Amino acid sequence: MNAKRQYFKLNEDDILGIVSDYLSTQVDFETFKSRLAFVENEDNEYRIIAAYGELEDESIDEIDFEVLDKTLKFNGERSTMPNEFQIEVTNPEKNAILQRLITTLDLESNE
Known part of the structure; x- marks a missing residue:
């Protein structure tokens, strides 16, 4: 049987782009500034931390995602x-x- 298949191989930028596109539909800002990053914990588990704010919010550039990772609970659709x-x-x-x-x-x- 020759089943049709499609394969995808995504790099970090692809994954962050997809997540960013999705999350941008979830925020309440018409225009916004965002920053996303992969974070790894001590168990070698990876996750994405994302920050969205008003377009003028320059402080997003200063966020320490590793610190934020330790304080945030999971809040994605599947994790909740x-x-x-x-x-x-x-x-x-x-x-x-x-x-x-x-x-x-x-x-x-x-x-």
Whole structure:
């Protein structure tokens, strides 16, 4: 079987760009200044810390992301979502549930 595939290999700038584009839709500023960076903890786990502020906020350039990392709690959509609501599309059981929900929503929207 020759399944179609697409491969992606993203460097640090690609990843930060994607995250920045997404997060810019979540902020309440019409124009803004932002800064994002990767941070590594003592367990060699990586995360992205992002700061958004008003366009005139020059202090964003002075933020120490490693210090900020120690004070912030995770606040991304997936990290704050209860486990029972997270859908792993590679899990056949959860995938079947998701497909049933999609079908139900499609049927209801067409009524």
